Amino acid sequence: MNGRMAENVRRHIEDLIKAGLANVAITSETAAWLGGLYDDLYGKLVDVRLLNLRAKDAPLHENSAYWKGRLEPMEVVTVWLAIDPSTPANGCMQIIPRTHHNGFSQYQNVSDPESAVFSAEIKAYEFESSKAMDCVLEPGQCFLHGGRLIHGSAANTGTMRRCGFTMRYILTTSRFIANGLHQIYLAHGKDRAGNTYGDPTKPHKAWLDAYPDDQPAGH
Numbered sequence: 761m762n763g764r765m766a767e768n769v770r771r772h773i774e775d776l777i778k779a780g781l782a783n784v785a786i787t788s789e790t791a792a793w794l795g796g797l798y799d800d801l802y803g804k805l806v807d808v809r810l811l812n813l814r815a816k817d818a819p820l821h822e823n824s825a826y827w828k829g830r831l832e833p834m835e836v837v838t839v840w841l842a843i844d845p846s847t848p849a850n851g852c853m854q855i856i857p858r859t860h861h862n863g864f865s866q867y868q869n870v871s872d873p874e875s876a877v878f879s880a881e882i883k884a885y886e887f888e889s890s891k892a893m894d895c896v897l898e899p900g901q902c903f904l905h906g907g908r909l910i911h912g913s914a915a916n917t918g919t920m921r922r923c924g925f926t927m928r929y930i931l932t933t934s935r936f937i938a939n940g941l942h943q944i945y946l947a948h949g950k951d952r953a954g955n956t957y958g959d960p961t962k963p964h965k966a967w968l969d970a971y972p973d974d975q976p977a978g979h
């Protein structure tokens with residue numbers, strides 16, 4: 761994530777707090793930004809994705825590789841907000857630090873597609889697995905990672921749910937190439953890319969029609 765994007769995320773959250781749309785609470789500065797934001801959004805925005813990993817791996821990947829052709833330029837940051845405790849025991853996210861400079865590694869098919877959220881994984885020579893770091897979070901805490909960073913999560917084989925809420929932020933200068941299913945919202949500032957934005961007060965019908973019963977699993 762570059763400095764400007766980080767600043768935009770921070771300003772957006774602070775604006776929500778000032779407008780009374782989020783509460784300042786909890787312990788750390790980050791939790792104060794985002795814990796209250798979650799309280800406000802949860803249950804109101806239908807296009808919210810709650811991620812509850814079942815016993816499946818999310819093989820190491822770059823979001824940018826999956827979103828290729830959807831964002832131009834590929835500058836996007838994910839805010840992963842923990843709803844439950846997120847620890848190695850319930851398959852917390854792992855990242856490979858400093859891998860955010862590429863974003864389009866070589867992939868291969870996973871050996872057991874039934875046990876994985878994705879059908880492909882990054883080839884092992886692209887990163888040093890010994891550098892993997894666990895992203896351990898308490899409820900209300902979050903971490904932010906750029907779209908190009910290599911990350912993934914092991915299957916949750918424990919008894920504790922690992923639920924998270926993800927938000928993705930792009931610059932208003934980034935062009936979003938829509939596919940009719942995903943929707944973006946103008947969080948802050950002025951559009952400079954000719955994008956079409958959704959109305960956050962209304963359900964995103966195309967998504968609900970596509971997944972009326974079971975939302976796709978994330979990680």
Ligand SMILES: [Fe+2]
Pocket residue numbers: 821822823911979
């Ligand atoms: Fe991802």
